[in-house]
Amino acid sequence: MSIKADNLTIPGRLRMLSAERGEQTAIQALPDGGRLTFRAWDQRSDDAAHGLAAVGVRPGDRVLLPVTTDWLSLAVAYAAIHKSGGTAVPVLASYGEEHVRWAQASAAAEGVVSDQPIAGCAGWARSLAELESGAKAPLNVTVSAHDEAQIIFTSGTTGRPKGVAATHENILQSICSRPAGPAKVGLHSVPAATNAGQGLLVQPLGNTPHTVLVLPEFRAEEFLDAIEKHRPTDIVLVPTMALALLRAQDAAQRDLSSVRMVRTMSAPISPAALERLDAMFPNAATVNMYASTESWPARVRARFDRTRPASVGKPEGGTRVRIVDASGAEVPTGVTGEVQLKADGVTPRRYIDAAASAEVFLADGWVRTGDVGYLDADGFLYLSDRVDDVVISGGFNISTLEVAAVLEGHPQVIEAAAFGMPHEVLGQYVAAAVQGVPDLDVASLYEYARERLGPVKAPRRIAVAARLPRTRAGKVDKHSLPALIRALAVDGGGHAGGGADERVARIWEAVLQQPVTAASDFLELGGTSLEAAEITVRVRRELGRAAREEDLYRAGTLAEYARLMLTARPLDEEAGDAPIKRLPRRTG
Amino acid sequence: MTSDIFRASYLQESLYLSASNGESAVNVGVVLQLRGSLDIPRLLAAIGALASRHEALRTTLASVNGEVCQVVAPSGEVPAVVLDLSGEHDPEAEAIRLVNDHLRRPFDLHGPSLCRAIIITCGPGSHFLAISLHHAVMDGWSASVLAADLRACYAEAGAAPMGAPALQPADYAAWERQAADSASLDDWREHLRGYSARVRIPGATGPGPEQLGMACELPDGGPGAFDGIEKLARRLRVPVVAVLAAALAASLREYAAEDCGPGGPRLIIGMVRANRERAELRDTVGYLADITPLTIDLSGDPEFGGLVGRAAAALAYSRDHPVPLAALSRLLRTGSGEGPLFDVCLNYLPGGPPPEQPRGGLLMTSVDVKDEEPSASRWWDGTALIDYVLRSASSARLAGCVRGDVNTFAPSFLADLADRFWAILLRGTESPDLQVSELAPAVPGATR
Structure with a gap:
C-alpha cells in the first residue's frame, strides 16, 4: 500500500495524529454518543480508500458525498476519497434527490458514496460499508497540499448555487498555522457540506488537540x-x-460555565442578539466570524465589543481587507464600498465554473464578497448590506442589516428581517418582517424604529409572521418576504367606505407607506410637513377639491379628513388653482 | 442663437434695483466636501450639465425698456477656477478661507454670469467644491436640488443627459406677476389691521440707507431639542414652523411696538416660504421663495401653547390667501419707503439628512460654511432688520443663525437675541403651559 501525503493534507494530518494520539476521540456523535478515534478514522479510511480503488477511482476523480446526520461515516468517507487521490463533493442529502443529481452533474463527479441509493445518479455508487468491507485494490497515490480536496456549493439565494473548489492547504491553513493551544472540546450542530460545517469536520486535525461533539439535529x-x-x-x-438558545425557557437554570468561547458564523447576527448571547454564557468570549465560502480562509473576526457593537471586527490570521468602489479602486477610510478579502500565503479557492470564477476571484488573490461595508480609522470593518439587498429609497441607500438590527433590539421582537418594497415616488421603501412575542405591540414597534433610525430609514410597513421563511440553508428567505407585506394590504385597512373615502385612504397609504384605517391619525402616523404637502397635492389632483395642508392637522382621523374633503370647495381655475404654464422660448 | 428675455420676478427686481453700481454680494452658496479620487474634467463636465439643465445658471439681469428682465442664454458655462493647495502648510484652513472669499465676492448684476465655481484640491482624496450664485437666481430649496443633480451628473458622466425640470424661474416669474396683478388686497388689508411689522431696538435710531449684515450662530441644542419641538407640534396638531414662530415672537415681545392698538403687541413676522407645494416646481433651481406676513398676536399674555396655536392660525391664513409679496408689499411699506419691509423674518427649511454613499468613487457631503464677517448691501424687499435662519437638516438637529443689521444695533445685542430665542424655544417646548411673560425670566438680562 502506498499513500504518500504531504503534512498539510487531510490524509497527512490524519496519519500523524493517529500515531501521536490515536486513542483520543476526534469526533463524537450525539445524542447516541458514538465515537471516532483518530486511529479508527485513519484505519477505516485506509480500508475505504482501497475499496474506492477497486471501484476504479483514479487520482483527480471527483466523488459525490451526500451527507446525512451520520458524521462519523462522513468523516471516514471524506478522508477515504482524499486517500484515493480524489476530490470530495459533500452535498446535503436533505436538499432532495434532484439537488444531489444536479450537484453531481455540476461537479462532474464520477461516482457517489452514499448509504442510501440515490435514483438517477451517474457512474458508480457504493455505500461506505461496502467500500470498507468489500473488494479492495492497491493504491499508489501521492497527495499534495495543493491538490484539489473538496468542492462545496454556496447557498446562493438567487439562481443555482455555485461550486467552490478548495485545496488541502486552503482547508487546513486556518487550523494548522498557529501553535498548539490547550486542548478543546467543541460542540456544534452546524450542517456538513457548508463552509462552516466542513471546517468543523476537519477541526480535530488542527494543531490544538480537539474533540468535536456534533449534535446533527439541533x-x-x-x-x-x-x-x-x-x-x-x-x-x-x-x-x-x-x-x-436565547429563547430557551430554562436557560437561566443551566450550568453553562464550561464554555469559554462562543463562536457565531455563516449569516449576519444583530448586535442585540450578540450581546444577549454574551450575557448567557458568563465565562465565555463571544466571537462572530465574517467570511464567505469563497473567501475562506480569509476572514474577519469580532469579539463582542460594547464600544463597537455593530462592527464585524478585524481580519484574522493573515487576512487582508479592502473596500473598493464600482470601478475596483480602493476608497478612503470611512467610505462605504464593496468588501474584498484576501488570505496571504494561501492558494485561494475558485469556482468550478471558470467564467464565473473570474468575476469573483480576482487575479491578484483578492476575493469579492458581494457585501457592502466600510472600515473605520482603527481598521474595524462594518457591514452595510449585501450589494443586492441595499434599499435605495428617495436617493438614500439604506442598509437592511442596520434596520433589522434595530428592530431586534426591541424587547418584544425575536427576529427581524428588512427589505425593499417598490414605491412609485421613492423607488423603494423600507419594509420589515418580524417574529415577535404573542402580544407584540406593532404600533410601538413603528415608533421605536422611528426614534432610533429616523424617518428615512425606519420601516414604513412591518408585517408580523409566526416564523420568518427560511431557505434550505437556514438563512432568511428575503424573496418570500414581500408577499407578507402584500398580504397586509389585503386584509389590513378597513377603510371608511367606497368612493372618495377609498381614494383618500389610498393616497394616505401611498404617501405614508403605512397601512391606514378609518381611525388613523396623520400626525400619530408620524406625518411630516413634506408629506402633508404631498398628500394635499394628490388630493387636489385626484379629487379636484381645494384641499389644504391645514386640513391634515385639523382633522383627527382619516374618516374626518375624508369628510372634510367632501365638503371642500371644488378647484376653480378662475380662483388661481390652474397649473403654472411654461412660456415659449426662442431657443426651444 | 439669441437669448430669451423675460420679466424678472418681484424679488429679482428688488435685488437688481438695490445693487450699488450694479454690484451685489447677496449670494447663496453650495459648498461640498469631496472625498475620494476626483476626476476634475468629469466634475467640470457635470457642472456644465447643470448649466444645460437649469436656466438659472445661464441667467443674467438687465433693464430693458425700463423694465427689469432676466436674460436666459441658450447655453452657458459656469466660470470655474481650479486650485491645488496640496503643497500648502494647512491646505484645509486655506481652502475654507478661499471658499469664504469666493462666496462673499459680489457679482456684477449687469455682467456675463451670476454664478461661479471653485474647485480646491487639499490633498489626494480631499477636495472642496463651492458654487456661488447670486440670490437673484438661487434660493435655499434650490441649493439641495443643485447638490443632488450634481451628484447624479458626476456619477452618470457620459450617460444620456437628465431632462430639464418641468418649469424654470422665468415661468414662475410670469405666473407670479399675473397672480399679483389680479389679487384683491381687501382681505389682507383687514387681516393686517392693528398689526405692525416694526420692532423697537433700545438705543437704535432706525435703519439707515445701507445695512451691515452680520450673522450670529444659534447654540447647538443637540438632537433631543428638536425631538421635543416635534413632539409638541404633534401634540398641538400644528406644523413645526408654528412652534418656531411662536418662540420667535415671544422672544421679541419686549421690542414689539406698543402703538398698534389696545391689548398689547401684535407683531408681523415675515415668513420665508419655499413656495414648492406645486409638484411642477419641485425640481426647479432659481429664486422662487416668497415672503408672507405672519400676524402674531401677543396680547393678553397667552400660554406658550396658546401662542403656538395663534401662529398656526396665522400660517393657515397665509396659505389660504396666497398673494405674492409683489402685491402685499403695498400694504407693508411704511414711511419713506427706505429700509426693510419686515423688521423680523423667519426662514425655516426642513429637510432630511443628505445621502452618505459615494457615487462614481466620490463621496460628496454638504459643508456648512459659517460666515461671521459683516457684509454691506442696500435694503431690498427680501431682507429684514433681523433674519432668523433655521434649518432642521442633518441628524434632525435644529441649527441656524440670527442675522442682523449691525448699523442699527450692536453685535452683542444680536448674540443676546440668539440666546434669548433659543432659551424661550426650549423652555416653551418643555412647559407649554407657561405664560409668555413667564418664559422671559428664564432669560438673563430681560428687562420686563
Whole structure:
C-alpha cells in the first residue's frame, strides 16, 4: 500500500495524529454518543480508500458525498476519497434527490458514496460499508497540499448555487498555522457540506488537540443538555441556533460555565442578539466570524465589543481587507464600498465554473464578497448590506442589516428581517418582517424604529409572521418576504367606505407607506410637513377639491379628513388653482 | 442663437434695483466636501450639465425698456477656477478661507454670469467644491436640488443627459406677476389691521440707507431639542414652523411696538416660504421663495401653547390667501419707503439628512460654511432688520443663525437675541403651559 501525503493534507494530518494520539476521540456523535478515534478514522479510511480503488477511482476523480446526520461515516468517507487521490463533493442529502443529481452533474463527479441509493445518479455508487468491507485494490497515490480536496456549493439565494473548489492547504491553513493551544472540546450542530460545517469536520486535525461533539439535529433543549453533560469549552452556532438558545425557557437554570468561547458564523447576527448571547454564557468570549465560502480562509473576526457593537471586527490570521468602489479602486477610510478579502500565503479557492470564477476571484488573490461595508480609522470593518439587498429609497441607500438590527433590539421582537418594497415616488421603501412575542405591540414597534433610525430609514410597513421563511440553508428567505407585506394590504385597512373615502385612504397609504384605517391619525402616523404637502397635492389632483395642508392637522382621523374633503370647495381655475404654464422660448 | 428675455420676478427686481453700481454680494452658496479620487474634467463636465439643465445658471439681469428682465442664454458655462493647495502648510484652513472669499465676492448684476465655481484640491482624496450664485437666481430649496443633480451628473458622466425640470424661474416669474396683478388686497388689508411689522431696538435710531449684515450662530441644542419641538407640534396638531414662530415672537415681545392698538403687541413676522407645494416646481433651481406676513398676536399674555396655536392660525391664513409679496408689499411699506419691509423674518427649511454613499468613487457631503464677517448691501424687499435662519437638516438637529443689521444695533445685542430665542424655544417646548411673560425670566438680562 502506498499513500504518500504531504503534512498539510487531510490524509497527512490524519496519519500523524493517529500515531501521536490515536486513542483520543476526534469526533463524537450525539445524542447516541458514538465515537471516532483518530486511529479508527485513519484505519477505516485506509480500508475505504482501497475499496474506492477497486471501484476504479483514479487520482483527480471527483466523488459525490451526500451527507446525512451520520458524521462519523462522513468523516471516514471524506478522508477515504482524499486517500484515493480524489476530490470530495459533500452535498446535503436533505436538499432532495434532484439537488444531489444536479450537484453531481455540476461537479462532474464520477461516482457517489452514499448509504442510501440515490435514483438517477451517474457512474458508480457504493455505500461506505461496502467500500470498507468489500473488494479492495492497491493504491499508489501521492497527495499534495495543493491538490484539489473538496468542492462545496454556496447557498446562493438567487439562481443555482455555485461550486467552490478548495485545496488541502486552503482547508487546513486556518487550523494548522498557529501553535498548539490547550486542548478543546467543541460542540456544534452546524450542517456538513457548508463552509462552516466542513471546517468543523476537519477541526480535530488542527494543531490544538480537539474533540468535536456534533449534535446533527439541533434542538435548543438538547443542545443545552449536551453542554451540561459534556462540558464543551467551545460552542459554534449559526444565528438561527443562537436565537433559539436565547429563547430557551430554562436557560437561566443551566450550568453553562464550561464554555469559554462562543463562536457565531455563516449569516449576519444583530448586535442585540450578540450581546444577549454574551450575557448567557458568563465565562465565555463571544466571537462572530465574517467570511464567505469563497473567501475562506480569509476572514474577519469580532469579539463582542460594547464600544463597537455593530462592527464585524478585524481580519484574522493573515487576512487582508479592502473596500473598493464600482470601478475596483480602493476608497478612503470611512467610505462605504464593496468588501474584498484576501488570505496571504494561501492558494485561494475558485469556482468550478471558470467564467464565473473570474468575476469573483480576482487575479491578484483578492476575493469579492458581494457585501457592502466600510472600515473605520482603527481598521474595524462594518457591514452595510449585501450589494443586492441595499434599499435605495428617495436617493438614500439604506442598509437592511442596520434596520433589522434595530428592530431586534426591541424587547418584544425575536427576529427581524428588512427589505425593499417598490414605491412609485421613492423607488423603494423600507419594509420589515418580524417574529415577535404573542402580544407584540406593532404600533410601538413603528415608533421605536422611528426614534432610533429616523424617518428615512425606519420601516414604513412591518408585517408580523409566526416564523420568518427560511431557505434550505437556514438563512432568511428575503424573496418570500414581500408577499407578507402584500398580504397586509389585503386584509389590513378597513377603510371608511367606497368612493372618495377609498381614494383618500389610498393616497394616505401611498404617501405614508403605512397601512391606514378609518381611525388613523396623520400626525400619530408620524406625518411630516413634506408629506402633508404631498398628500394635499394628490388630493387636489385626484379629487379636484381645494384641499389644504391645514386640513391634515385639523382633522383627527382619516374618516374626518375624508369628510372634510367632501365638503371642500371644488378647484376653480378662475380662483388661481390652474397649473403654472411654461412660456415659449426662442431657443426651444 | 439669441437669448430669451423675460420679466424678472418681484424679488429679482428688488435685488437688481438695490445693487450699488450694479454690484451685489447677496449670494447663496453650495459648498461640498469631496472625498475620494476626483476626476476634475468629469466634475467640470457635470457642472456644465447643470448649466444645460437649469436656466438659472445661464441667467443674467438687465433693464430693458425700463423694465427689469432676466436674460436666459441658450447655453452657458459656469466660470470655474481650479486650485491645488496640496503643497500648502494647512491646505484645509486655506481652502475654507478661499471658499469664504469666493462666496462673499459680489457679482456684477449687469455682467456675463451670476454664478461661479471653485474647485480646491487639499490633498489626494480631499477636495472642496463651492458654487456661488447670486440670490437673484438661487434660493435655499434650490441649493439641495443643485447638490443632488450634481451628484447624479458626476456619477452618470457620459450617460444620456437628465431632462430639464418641468418649469424654470422665468415661468414662475410670469405666473407670479399675473397672480399679483389680479389679487384683491381687501382681505389682507383687514387681516393686517392693528398689526405692525416694526420692532423697537433700545438705543437704535432706525435703519439707515445701507445695512451691515452680520450673522450670529444659534447654540447647538443637540438632537433631543428638536425631538421635543416635534413632539409638541404633534401634540398641538400644528406644523413645526408654528412652534418656531411662536418662540420667535415671544422672544421679541419686549421690542414689539406698543402703538398698534389696545391689548398689547401684535407683531408681523415675515415668513420665508419655499413656495414648492406645486409638484411642477419641485425640481426647479432659481429664486422662487416668497415672503408672507405672519400676524402674531401677543396680547393678553397667552400660554406658550396658546401662542403656538395663534401662529398656526396665522400660517393657515397665509396659505389660504396666497398673494405674492409683489402685491402685499403695498400694504407693508411704511414711511419713506427706505429700509426693510419686515423688521423680523423667519426662514425655516426642513429637510432630511443628505445621502452618505459615494457615487462614481466620490463621496460628496454638504459643508456648512459659517460666515461671521459683516457684509454691506442696500435694503431690498427680501431682507429684514433681523433674519432668523433655521434649518432642521442633518441628524434632525435644529441649527441656524440670527442675522442682523449691525448699523442699527450692536453685535452683542444680536448674540443676546440668539440666546434669548433659543432659551424661550426650549423652555416653551418643555412647559407649554407657561405664560409668555413667564418664559422671559428664564432669560438673563430681560428687562420686563
